[in-house]
Amino acid sequence: MRDLLRLPALLLFFVVLLLLLLTGIDLLATWGTGLSAGREEALFLAGARFLPALRDSLPVSVLLALVLLLFRTTLRPGSRLLSFVVPLAVSFVVLAFGYQGLDGLQSRLESQRVEMAAAGYSPERYLAEQRFNEAGEQVLYVSELEEGALRGIVFYDPKARPPKLRYFPRGVVEVMESGVRVGFGGTTRELAVEAVYAPLFEHDPLVRPLLEDISFLNGELARLFRESRPAFFLISFALVFAFYAAGVFFRVSRWPLLNVAIAFLVLRGYLYLVRLVGGDMVEQLGKVFGNPTTLSYLPALILLILGVLFMFVEMLFVPRDRRRREHA
Amino acid sequence: MRRQTVGTPFGVLFAFYLLALLFFLVRSIFTFPSRELLGVFLWPYVWSNTFLELMRHVIPITMAGAAVSYSLLSSPPTRGRTPFHRVISSHLAGMVSLAVLYTALLLGLQPRVHGNYEQLFSLSAQARTYLSQAESALDTGDRRSAVLSYERYLAINGEDRDVQSRAADLRTELYGEDEGRGPGGQESAGREAGDRARRSTPPDDLTEGLSPPELVGRAESFLSAGDYFSAYYYADLAAQTDPRRADARRLAAQAREMIRRFDRTAVEEQQARVFEEKRRGFELYNTGQYVKSYRVFHALNQEVPRDREVARYLEASRSRLASQAFFVDEAQAAELMPGAEKLLFLNPRHEDLWEVVYLGRMAGTPEGVYFADIEVAGFTSQALLYHYGAPYGKLYEGQINFHGIDRREPGIETRSAAYRGSAPTQAGEVPDMLPLVPGPGLLSTLKIERGSLEALSFFMLWRVRSQIAAFGHLEAPIGQEILTRTLLPFCFLVLALVGMSVGWRFRAESARRPRWPGYLLVPAFPLVAMYLGSFYIGAQQVILGFVMVRFSFLAALIVLVGLQALALFLALIALAGQRAD
Numbered sequence: 080m081r082d083l084l085r086l087p088a089l090l091l092f093f094v095v096l097l098l099l100l101l102t103g104i105d106l107l108a109t110w111g112t113g114l115s116a117g118r119e120e121a122l123f124l125a126g127a128r129f130l131p132a133l134r135d136s137l138p139v140s141v142l143l144a145l146v147l148l149l150f151r152t153t154l155r156p157g158s159r160l161l162s163f164v165v166p167l168a169v170s171f172v173v174l175a176f177g178y179q180g181l182d183g184l185q186s187r188l189e190s191q192r193v194e195m196a197a198a199g200y201s202p203e204r205y206l207a208e209q210r211f212n213e214a215g216e217q218v219l220y221v222s223e224l225e226e227g228a229l230r231g232i233v234f235y236d237p238k239a240r241p242p243k244l245r246y247f248p249r250g251v252v253e254v255m256e257s258g259v260r261v262g263f264g265g266t267t268r269e270l271a272v273e274a275v276y277a278p279l280f281e282h283d284p285l286v287r288p289l290l291e292d293i294s295f296l297n298g299e300l301a302r303l304f305r306e307s308r309p310a311f312f313l314i315s316f317a318l319v320f321a322f323y324a325a326g327v328f329f330r331v332s333r334w335p336l337l338n339v340a341i342a343f344l345v346l347r348g349y350l351y352l353v354r355l356v357g358g359d360m361v362e363q364l365g366k367v368f369g370n371p372t373t374l375s376y377l378p379a380l381i382l383l384i385l386g387v388l389f390m391f392v393e394m395l396f397v398p399r400d401r402r403r404r405e406h407a
Numbered sequence: 408m409r410r411q412t413v414g415t416p417f418g419v420l421f422a423f424y425l426l427a428l429l430f431f432l433v434r435s436i437f438t439f440p441s442r443e444l445l446g447v448f449l450w451p452y453v454w455s456n457t458f459l460e461l462m463r464h465v466i467p468i469t470m471a472g473a474a475v476s477y478s479l480l481s482s483p484p485t486r487g488r489t490p491f492h493r494v495i496s497s498h499l500a501g502m503v504s505l506a507v508l509y510t511a512l513l514l515g516l517q518p519r520v521h522g523n524y525e526q527l528f529s530l531s532a533q534a535r536t537y538l539s540q541a542e543s544a545l546d547t548g549d550r551r552s553a554v555l556s557y558e559r560y561l562a563i564n565g566e567d568r569d570v571q572s573r574a575a576d577l578r579t580e581l582y583g584e585d586e587g588r589g590p591g592g593q594e595s596a597g598r599e600a601g602d603r604a605r606r607s608t609p610p611d612d613l614t615e616g617l618s619p620p621e622l623v624g625r626a627e628s629f630l631s632a633g634d635y636f637s638a639y640y641y642a643d644l645a646a647q648t649d650p651r652r653a654d655a656r657r658l659a660a661q662a663r664e665m666i667r668r669f670d671r672t673a674v675e676e677q678q679a680r681v682f683e684e685k686r687r688g689f690e691l692y693n694t695g696q697y698v699k700s701y702r703v704f705h706a707l708n709q710e711v712p713r714d715r716e717v718a719r720y721l722e723a724s725r726s727r728l729a730s731q732a733f734f735v736d737e738a739q740a741a742e743l744m745p746g747a748e749k750l751l752f753l754n755p756r757h758e759d760l761w762e763v764v765y766l767g768r769m770a771g772t773p774e775g776v777y778f779a780d781i782e783v784a785g786f787t788s789q790a791l792l793y794h795y796g797a798p799y800g801k802l803y804e805g806q807i808n809f810h811g812i813d814r815r816e817p818g819i820e821t822r823s824a825a826y827r828g829s830a831p832t833q834a835g836e837v838p839d840m841l842p843l844v845p846g847p848g849l850l851s852t853l854k855i856e857r858g859s860l861e862a863l864s865f866f867m868l869w870r871v872r873s874q875i876a877a878f879g880h881l882e883a884p885i886g887q888e889i890l891t892r893t894l895l896p897f898c899f900l901v902l903a904l905v906g907m908s909v910g911w912r913f914r915a916e917s918a919r920r921p922r923w924p925g926y927l928l929v930p931a932f933p934l935v936a937m938y939l940g941s942f943y944i945g946a947q948q949v950i951l952g953f954v955m956v957r958f959s960f961l962a963a964l965i966v967l968v969g970l971q972a973l974a975l976f977l978a979l980i981a982l983a984g985q986r987a988d
């Protein structure tokens with residue numbers, strides 16, 4: 080019965096810890112990226128990002144906390160019922176209602192975001208004065224940049240017929256959603272420049288597919304939250320259920336380390352599956368069936384089916400206290 | 408107490424390394440980018456790519472290998488609780504040695520291999536350009552240019568038999584059967600003659616049409632009149648025109664000695680300064696530093712325009728500079744050599760104007776450092792002052808000399824040509840010379856692409872970081888590269904220790920070893936370690952990047968040291984906290 084209190088406390092501890100870690104990293108990256116536009120704007124950007132970062136980190140934090148809890152229940156198995164039902168219920172509540180709470184809070188602070196959107200980012204976020212600014216293969220050098228006005232511009236275009244360098248005494252810059260629009264020499268160009276410090280905070284290419292899957296999951300949750308509350312609750316439950324049911328892999332073989340590795344890969348596979356089913360497959364099926372509302376339940380249903388399958392496998396074939404038995 | 412051994416984990420670890428090496432080797436062979444690289448570069452690509460891939464993944468591989476090896480170690484026979492650190496203390500020394508080896512490879516070998524790897528791509532692109540140039544030349548009927556372009560292509564890809572035979576056919580058409588008298592033979596003969604000519608003969612316009620005896624006579628009269636500069640000038644010209652004249656050499660030495668001995672206290676202060684400058688310019692001229700002597704005499708000429716000696720040495724320096732030329736074919740040959748590409752930088756030699764320089768290619772050869780595809784734009788925030796380009800250049804006394812001559816046809820030469828405005832000949836600028844502020848070592852780092860930092864050595868990065876902002880480049884990416892290269896060896900050690908702890912914590916029971924199908928799933932371990940390792944390293948990079956741009960590079964270094972000390976401490980605690988039984 081001690082598990083009744085211990086497991087939720089442990090789960091919440093893990094969730095808070097992971098939430099702080101992931102949100103903190105996200106905010107530092109946002110803050111650092113904005114620093115070329117000045118400290119005030121960078122701080123403002125980081126502040127505006129706080130709630131969205133918290134909301135985006137919540138699903139991953141809950142799912143990872145569940146995995147960490149699985150380690151604990153594998154090493155020290157307690158009551159089968161309690162160690163299944165309690166973490167599942169708590170994690171569902173934290174995910175579904177925590178998400179709802181954060182979203183509500185964010186809506187209240189929407190005015191801040193609107194204010195930022197109206198003001199727009201400073202061009203200094205994307206263009207550094209007296210520095211060569213890469214824009215794909217092209218490069219823009221600006222001697223002076225003040226309130227959207229450019230002076231002493233040198234534009235390098237490798238595909239241009241010689242000369243590759245071209246000088247313009249003055250121009251203007253306007254910040255767009257992805258990059259900047261610059262006007263000089265009678266023409267306007269859209270340059271896909273990154274924020275000046277963005278390359279410092281880029282993700283490792285090795286984990287980019289995983290981060291894209293997580294980003295897709297966040298997008299799906301946000302979409303379902305807006306469009307259909309039952310669908311949102313269903314996928315939230317399906318996620319925590321499928322993740323927790325994958326605990327069977329922590330006991331699947333007599334080599335504990337291999338079990339951990341397999342379990343990690345299965346969990347990684349879930350994220351890929353959500354993207355595969357929720358993205359491409361729903362789109363293709365939507366063309367055939369023409370009922371997008373029903374199809375939006377598809378990822379959740381598949382996760383539920385997998386969860387039930389793994390739960391049956393565990394109940395029927397895998398001894399719960401395998402490790403303890405082998406130690407005996 | 409006698410140490411209890413539980414076997415060694417290094418066999419499994421090395422098996423992981425070996426398997427990874429084989430995997431990357433095979434993958435490199437099958438993923439050879441044949442559209443971008445010439446076939447002749449297959450094996451250089453395979454070896455360098457295999458090494459780079461291994462280095463890129465070695466941390467997760469080590470972590471996974473350590474975890475697997477410890478999960479398969481047998482527990483020692485227990486007599487009570489034996490602290491785990493006693494069981495594995497001998498292994499720690501091995502892990503530290505591996506971390507040291509990794510550091511040596513990361514800082515020493517990896518930048519070189521990366522540089523070579525990048526060269527394969529640039530040489531391939533260069534070769535394809537030559538091939539298309541040859542085909543365009545053939546289309547326009549310019550067979551001589553086609554042969555040259557084919558030869559340049561073959562200098563990179565000598566194994567292309569098709570192009571070999573096409574070039575041979577064209578050579579036969581152009582030069583007949585005796586190919587030895589083709590461009591190559593002519594070039595070597597021309598080179599020798601040209602070199603001789605460049606070294607010995609003074610420019611014709613300096614002698615004013617005087618014969619050596621007349622030059623010596625003039626030098627004697629100037630010497631007796633106390634005009635030592637003019638005396639030296641004419642005596643030296645006579646000695647260069649006819650090296651057998653000992654009297655000319657003696658007179659020059661005498662005049663030089665008088666210049667050296669001249670007592671500056673005997674003249675007024677301004678005269679003394681002018682004289683000192685003249686002497687400096689003279690020494691520069693005398694030691695063959697014509698660019699510097701030109702500048703000195705140009706400045707003096709502004710100050711004392713009536714001084715005939717100054718005017719004469721100014722003209723002499725200019726004439727000497729005009730005769731300084733490189734052979735264009737040497738510059739063209741340098742294009743085939745490994746070097747840096749697409750350099751773009753500010754050349755901060757004026758306070759009141761900006762000068763942007765673009766160098767398409769830079770390569771060093773025994774003959775010197777050459778450049779190709781050059782553009783220079785000088786401007787203020789109000790207007791463009793000059794914008795010119797040159798096809799080739801050679802580094803000469805810290806300047807880029809744009810004056811190239813054809814070895815076979817002296818009438819053909821390459822120089823700078825103005826696109827807009829005029830070349831900056833005012834303010835003492837030497838025609839066809841661009842003074843460079845960055846040295847050749849630094850130049851090669853001023854590339855347009857940010858991704859090229861990996862080919863720079865750690866020490867070069869340190870050197871470049873403090874200077875690069877003056878040349879219009881951000882220093883933050885270089886700071887981050889330094890921080891990352893400092894961080895990675897620590898991550899290697901910490902994650903290897905974590906792998907050891909995790910492996911031991913989840914080890915298989917001695918009596919119940921994993922069955923063989925389990926071993927087939929071994930690739931799952933590096934995959935999982937890759938995710939964990941990437942997040943661990945990525946999170947630290949974000950923290951360090953933030954501290955660097957918000958505070959300073961030094962602050963980021965301090966935070967790095969603190970973080971690593973903490974991580975190492977925690978990893979050792981986790982390791983020491985394991986139970987041996």
